Amino acid sequence: METESEPYVRLATLRQLHTVMADMNTARSLADTLQTVADGVVKGLGYELACVNLVRPDGDLVVAAFAGNSAAESLIAGRVGSRTSWERRLGMGEAWGDLRFIPHTEGWVLDEDDVPQWYTDGPAPRFEDEWHPSDRLFAPMYTPGVSGGACGELIGVLSVDRPRNGRRPGAWGREALQMYAFQAAIAISNARLRANMQRALVRLEREQQALRASEESFRQAFEYAPSGMAIAEMGGDQHGRILRSNDALCRLLGRPASAMRRYSFSDLVHPEDIGTLLRTSAEGGRAELRLGRRDGTYVWVSLRNSVVADAADGPRFLLSHVEDIEDRKRRELQLAHRAAHDALTGLPNSAELRTRLSARLCQRPQATHPGEIESIDAAYGHAAYDANGHGFDFRPGADLLDAYDHHVHTIAPEGERDDGTKGLAVLFCDLDGFKSINDRFGHNAGDAVLIEVARRLGRAVRDGDTVARLGGDEFVVLADGLGKADAADLAVRLRNEIIQPIRVDGRGMRVGASFGIGWAHCGMTADEVLKSADERMYIEKRSRPKQHRRAG
Secondary structure, three states, X not given: OOOOOOOOOOHHHHHHHHHHHHHHHHOOOHHHHHHHHHHHHHHHOOEEEEXXXXXXXXXXXXXXXXXXXXXXXXXXXXXXXXXXXXXXXXXXXXXXXXXXXXXXXXXXXXXXXXXXXXXXXXXXXXXXXXXXXXXXXXXXXXXXXXXXXXXXXXXXXXXXXXXXXXXXXXXXXXXXXXXXXXXXXXXXXXXXXXXXXXXXXXXXXXXXXXHHHHHHHHHHHHHOOOOEEEEEEXXXXXXXEEEEEOHHHHHHHOOOHHHHOOOEHHHHEOHHXXXXXXXXXXXXXXXXXXXXXXXXXXXXXXXXXXXXXXXXOEEEEEEEEEEEOHHHHHHHHHHHHXXXXXXXXXXXXXXXXXXXXXXXXXXXXXXXXXXXXXXXXXXXXXXXXXXXXXXXXXXXXXXXXXXHOOXXXXXXXXXXXXXXXXXEEEEEEEEEOHHHHHHHHOHXXXXXXXXXXXXXXXXXXXXXXXXXXXXXXXXXXEEEEEOHHHHHHHHHHHHHHHXXXXXXXXXXXXXXXXXXXXXXXXXXXXXXXXXXXXXXXXHXXXXXXXXXXXXX
């Protein structure tokens, strides 16, 4: 074909070109169309190799079809070249109309870029228009423009190589390749359109089938679901009333379906969870709450609400999915207990101690600017203070106290003598002689002693008091409602419990205990309270002869 020049193109050549173009437009799928485009270059245009590089949604080009050499096809099929590299190719070399020819004298700069390519062997050209093995010829394919010209969006590039006659294509060969690329772009665009239409038709048919089967599917899914489901009314005077419940929900709550229709979820929810339920019902979504069983007990459930909307009338129903999470909640409570308690002794740990102590304390209100008077509740054990900390007579009814009216302030006895004030005593306990037990008998024996000390402390305090392990051989007792004398008596009683012999593996062991008594009151932080008790403990420890610390 390339040797023929206008106007002496043989009719057989035109027929051959017409045939391959017709084949492009009769392919049944996009993949078939792409392969037909590549095959047509080899069959109808007289090139030995042809490659279709198709633009992907991300802009890069993928080798979508190859013809002429199975070895080259297996090497580059499916590989991707970046859009940047392709634009570089289409911007260099010689422009033959819409074609782009890059002679071997320039193409060597492209050998190392990321565009998939193949290499052919052959001798160097012997005359001017002989094809060189490293020559490159590209035919861009654009979507047709409004005027029918190739001025639309780039959809791919045809790469061709090795003309059968060994020469660079002449005027007719260039025109034929350009026309072929134009028709190939139309065929690919049409194939994509057909594929999209086919997918849309398949989707439409599936949606129609799903619509026809939806009512029956929903009924079966609802009735035979392994977890509870209910349909509740939404809006109006009967908002939340259960219209329908499945068998799993009836079994979970121990109530028959006929009885369930008399309730709304607000009738069944635990009183503490009513706020959570109302927020979930109004907004949809998910919540974890407790629902009442017929026997009066409650079960933890995960409640997921979905609003079932009607296109004409707006929201109408709530579809509720109720899942039993009792076992998970129990495990969560166990994990929470482990996180808040010492693994060895089972006592509250340092973090839990600070949490319990902080819950009893509130911080003293602070003035927001100089000259502002801040009134402090008399329960603090103070009068009132201005912004500079100077006291003045307390004036009842001050606005700054309003935020603290709900809080029962923690107070502390003052002075060295017992004035009858009852407060929250913090007893800081440090074991004496414990290190020697670890050194002589090992850590297992030390752990056994700590466990026994924890048991004795827990046995000696009142219900409601807190015994916590701060760490190592340090313990803390929180005892509320004690005066100074009461706290001192408690420290003596606890110490007497601790110093009794402890038998471990047949051996009798003894440890002593030093106690420091601090007092918590509002205005202090938990750390400040513990530090105060710790300091008093060291004062008490140093005040006793070393030889008497263990036995007391």
